[in-house]
Amino acid sequence: MSGSEQQLAIGRQVRLICSTTMAFLTLGYVADTQAGATFKIDDTKWVSVGAGLRTSFRAQESAAGGDGDKWSNDFNLDNIRLYINGQVHKYLKVEFNTDCQTCSNGGEVRVLDAIGKFEVNPYANLWVGRMLVPAERREMNGPFYSAVYNIFSAGTPFEPSDYNLVIKSDGTSAGSFGRDDGATFWGAALDGRFQYAVGFFRGLRGGANADDNILYAQRFAYNFWEVEKNPGYYTSGTYYGKGGDILTVGVSNQYQEDGAGTALDAGNFRGTTADILLEKVLPGGGVITLNGEYKNYGISQGYSQASRDAGGGFDMFEGNAFDVSGMYLFPQKIGIGQFQPFLRYVNVAPSTSATREVYEAGLNYIIDGHNAKVFASYQYGDLLSKGLNYKTTATGEDVSQMMVGFQWQI
Template sequence: MKKLNKVAYLVALATTATLAPIATTHAAGTITFGEDQYISLGFGMRGSYSRVEDGAGNGSSYSNDFNLDSARIYLSGSLNKYIKGMLNTEKSIAGQGFQVIDAAGIFEITPDFSLWAGRFLSPSDRANMAGPYYSLGGGYWAGIASRYGFNGGYIGRDDGLAVVATAFDQRLAYSFGAFEGNTTFQIAPVADLVESSRGSDGLMYAGRLQYSFWDKEPGYYGTGNYLGAKDILTVGIAGRTQNNGAVSATDQGKYSSYSIDFLMEKQNVGPGALSIEAAYYDYDTDGVFTSEEGDAYSAGLGYIFNEKVGIGQIQPFVRYQRFDADNNVDLRQTDLGVAYIIDGYNAQVSAVFSQLEETNESDTNSFLLTMQLQF
């Protein structure tokens, strides 16, 4: 069991760093053809060096690995005032070639109400909507607590239709949709890949509701940290459910998950900006996967200094995650790190020390150095 979890942790370091939603703020080149007609092209990449305790092939030595965690091409366009779209790719998990992760038509009925159709990230918690490209510290995926990515298509995307809207001067943001949702847990590192009849072919329904008390947070794909650019006080709730959405080789049951998340960022707290985040999750698989149901928690604290050191700003941070599974195996991870912010989320590097704890297993210590660039 210990060896399996070490391998799973290595896989998580290498692959879940690709679970970021497509950027809405990355640098990109735009070609304009006319009024409300354009094509925008950009790309991003994440690379890392990791050193993981007992991660080597012999199971007892530290691993030392350089990884290209993510290589991504962003395409978006507008046909007219009402019809827009995006097509985005990510390198395959095997590292050979690219795979389409987002291919969606966006029908903007009004500035505050749109319909999304195709393949994209379904409504969920803030951590999943932001992903590692836009989260505190960079290169971070809250995969212990935020397990939404394990339900849906490739790296959390799914085929479906959703309403994406805002109200009350964009302070209230809400989204709701119906999705295929029939690949539950198939990409979880420690889960078996299951191909089984689901019985009734029910859809997965997902939704998110959030309210911003201070500065507004426009857009669907979210941001986990604003790097001192805004005063944020936002609370969000999310949920998803599917009959026969949890399928094993021998059983099937209803899948459901619910969460509440909180983000506060305040400028001019001393010589910089303070950020505090927290989230709670409840997962249920109707007893089919007891290792994937239970309660989860996450919290983070960051501080970014206003004054630059060289060409960038320094942002120390600490994070904590915990998942209390119904199979009585608890996972806990503590991260302590520092990020060097050169150009927002377009250019930054970070260094993180992590400790992973698991019931009845020895702790796993690791060091991760990441670089992120977007153009």
């Protein structure tokens, strides 16, 4: 090997080692600024890095009319997130996170969060930049802190900011992965029991929203038992008993004038939700967790069914939907983790299309809370085949789906 070839080989090894080191140093969630490795600069300045990985396998049977014995077999890279958090002043912080937002198409690393934080006291704080739009608990949990792995694709309809994975300005996007560009005021009162987040965002870009109307979003929650402790206005779908006995009820609302439809047939979007988390630690150490959410979405002053059926524009959901799940964490450790069986039911009833539902039974293997767990489930219903099609012509059969998922964080 020549000297130049040796230098190239050494360079590749150094880059590989650096990339691998960063990957292992950066396992986390968009939440805790102290996750992963933290590097202290002085008494007020620090930087932390983290990352998170979710990958799964799913097999779904063909609907009636096709080959009934045929199943799809898909390996998926669901998320690979890199996080950087820092503090530049006692009251000033910054957060920058990325994700593979087109993982199924080869994977492009894109900006997930880019937040400038003014955090003064528990009562009133301000975040500006690209961040989670205040919504129901599922969105505030994110995929990494939900109790169920497949919480989004087999769940209730998406908010505007989660409807399209890629931010565009052609009237088909209002954000990405539940995030949007804007500002959020958040805080807590009454010893932390009452928590609020009020935000102002761009919302739908172009199309129906030719006047650039702002999307308004609010979330309010009350902790009746123990106070949930999360960074900012984020939430979790379970604490595996580590947070004590929890009973929290939350409500949220989003509204944008001309936030749905097409440029020629615009409608005002409103999405109202209510959610509840109940987690009880039993005397023997087992943990019962119940999650529930209800959604009522509407579009007024436009966006006719004819336009929806014709296709195009920003086709937001109208109607009602709910999602309920229950699980039990066994106190005994088997091997390196604990088993947590669960049951779940989702019902989506559009006012413009056919009702759809899905039943799910699964088993989580909890190794280290949200940092390390394995998931397996069986799902059955026509939500798996009808999906987000809210046209009057939407059809779909009850089909089965089996999934296995893995989640690692640090």
